[in-house]
Amino acid sequence: MAGLRERKKAATRQHISDVATRLIMEKGFDGVGVREIAEAAQVSPTTLFSYFPSKEAMFIDRDEELERQLVDTIRDRPDGTTALQVLRDLFVSRFGLLDHPGSRDFVAMVRSTPSLMEHWRQIGMRHQVAVARELAAAWDRPEDDTYAWVVAHAVLGVREQLMMADAPQQVVDATFEILERGLPFPSR
Amino acid sequence: MAGLRERKKAATRQHISDVATRLIMEKGFDGVGVREIAEAAQVSPTTLFSYFPSKEAMFIDRDEELERQLVDTIRDRPDGTTALQVLRDLFVSRFGLLDHPGSRDFVAMVRSTPSLMEHWRQIGMRHQVAVARELAAAWDRPEDDTYAWVVAHAVLGVREQLMMADAPQQVVDATFEILERGLPFPSR
DNA sequence: GTCGAAAACTGTAACAGTTACATTTATGGA
DNA sequence: TCCATAAATGTAACTGTTACAGTTTTCGAC
Numbered sequence: 397m398a399g400l401r402e403r404k405k406a407a408t409r410q411h412i413s414d415v416a417t418r419l420i421m422e423k424g425f426d427g428v429g430v431r432e433i434a435e436a437a438q439v440s441p442t443t444l445f446s447y448f449p450s451k452e453a454m455f456i457d458r459d460e461e462l463e464r465q466l467v468d469t470i471r472d473r474p475d476g477t478t479a480l481q482v483l484r485d486l487f488v489s490r491f492g493l494l495d496h497p498g499s500r501d502f503v504a505m506v507r508s509t510p511s512l513m514e515h516w517r518q519i520g521m522r523h524q525v526a527v528a529r530e531l532a533a534a535w536d537r538p539e540d541d542t543y544a545w546v547v548a549h550a551v552l553g554v555r556e557q558l559m560m561a562d563a564p565q566q567v568v569d570a571t572f573e574i575l576e577r578g579l580p581f582p583s584r
Numbered sequence: 585m586a587g588l589r590e591r592k593k594a595a596t597r598q599h600i601s602d603v604a605t606r607l608i609m610e611k612g613f614d615g616v617g618v619r620e621i622a623e624a625a626q627v628s629p630t631t632l633f634s635y636f637p638s639k640e641a642m643f644i645d646r647d648e649e650l651e652r653q654l655v656d657t658i659r660d661r662p663d664g665t666t667a668l669q670v671l672r673d674l675f676v677s678r679f680g681l682l683d684h685p686g687s688r689d690f691v692a693m694v695r696s697t698p699s700l701m702e703h704w705r706q707i708g709m710r711h712q713v714a715v716a717r718e719l720a721a722a723w724d725r726p727e728d729d730t731y732a733w734v735v736a737h738a739v740l741g742v743r744e745q746l747m748m749a750d751a752p753q754q755v756v757d758a759t760f761e762i763l764e765r766g767l768p769f770p771s772r
Numbered sequence: 773g774t775c776g777a778a779a780a781c782t783g784t785a786a787c788a789g790t791t792a793c794a795t796t797t798a799t800g801g802a
Numbered sequence: 803t804c805c806a807t808a809a810a811t812g813t814a815a816c817t818g819t820t821a822c823a824g825t826t827t828t829c830g831a832c
Contacts, residue, residue: 553737570730578766
């Protein structure tokens with residue numbers, strides 16, 4: 397049922413993202429202008445911004461996919477598993493991928509570009525809100541429950557650490573262990 | 585010992601911040617241009633940006649003060665108190681002030697302006713890094729300790745909640761109680 | 773196929789924050 | 803008093819983003 401129109405839009409979007417990603421990888425995020433990207437992608441600058449809300453979003457464009465994954469993971473967790481367990485598994489499997497060379501370059505680019513880091517965090521905030529809402533639902537609590545919010549915030553903190561850490565796998569493990577153990581505070 | 589030069593700089597900085605804040609409060613953050621602020625403050629646009637790194641920073645300009653407060657509070661905590669206790673007290677006393685009318689308007693402006701929210705979060709991230717480092721020191725752990733980072737992240741989350749919540753006091757209390765209790769996770 | 777409405781795309785120019793640059797002014801110390 | 807240094811200036815650029823007005827493409831009904 398996917399009309400030509402929608403398929404074409406999807407293709408254009410992908411094309412723009414591809415071109416933008418390639419150019420940015422080659423010349424650095426600040427080394428390419430949006431006018432240059434537009435030209436290389438054979439579209440007008442106006443069209444660029446009708447597909448992406450910002451230059452950053454042309455480079456980081458798989459965030460909605462992860463958000464859906466987070467929400468679905470919690471909602472569809474098997475009986476007998478806790479929300480925290482499935483989230484841990486998701487983070488491990490998802491960011492285990494970061495060890496591959498292509499991903500490494502991508503992460504390095506984000507890490508070394510302030511405006512990309514900012515964008516990355518903004519996305520994290522959206523994910524956190526989504527997770528908080530889903531956790532609240534999972535635990536039969538009100539939508540804006542403080543408790544669900546605190547947990548979501550703690551869990552999503554792993555994301556930020558992953559971006560900054562050089563040894564992703566260990567960091568995920570260490571962080572989730574702390575959280576699962578119940579965040580014990582030193583008595584001093 | 586404060587030379588004329590430094591006093592004058594401080595005065596100019598304060599003056600710019602005052603003018604910017606007034607104009608922004610009157611006409612909204614996006615309703616004022618930096619050129620307009622510069623004119624009203626009787627300085628050139630260039631000078632504006634030699635004092636502040638961005639338009640946002642002209643409006644939110646007391647963040648370094650809070651950062652010092654956070655760090656000092658942890659470092660100078662009395663014997664017998666935990667880092668978490670003194671942080672809680674700081675948040676309560678500091679953000680209890682948010683109930684005053686002037687602060688309410690300020691918060692409302694930040695809340696309703698995306699670019700100010702972004703800036704606010706960026707500041708929060710800096711604070712978090714500072715707190716994590718200080719906690720690590722307080723607990724005799726390595727500077728980039730994962731555990732200290734997780735705790736700092738959890739505690740600084742209160743900031744974000746405060747900005748979004750309508751009942752600041754209760755939120756601080758509720759959140760710290762959850763944290764102090766050790767973030768117990770539901771078994772599902 | 774044809775036609776008309778809706779949607780996508782275009783080119784250009786503007787706008788706003790920010791920075792570079794070359795110049796001028798003020799300050800502090802010898 | 804004089805000079806090196808730091809601060810401030812005015813202007814013009816640069817860059818992401820948006821407004822606008824006009825053109826092309828797609829869709830669905832006939």
